[in-house]
Amino acid sequence: MEVALAPRVRSFGLVDYLPTVAKMRDFTMNRTAETPDEFWVLEHPPVYTLGQGADPKFGPRMANGIPVVQAERGGEITYHGPGQAVVYTLVDLSRRG
16 A cells, blocks of 8 residues: 655745746656655735736736736736735645545
8 A cells, every 4th residue: 555645834934926936846847756745835025926817907007016927827817915825735636646
């Protein structure tokens, strides 16, 4: 019987969106069958993320200094900011069946 690896919970505090996405890609590309799943708990400085189906006309209507970033997820526009907990799940779904 295969033993499931216990997931790790990691807390990063306040971190920028784009470098975090790059670290998640790196984690995913370099994981092995022995790499435990991870849950990343963090906050982002103010940023709007546009999902693949997002229509920019529904985003900020005027320049407000908050970056707008295209995201690889589905959905529309999401605002992230300090004090808002974000949890990214880096889970090997095929391993979990």
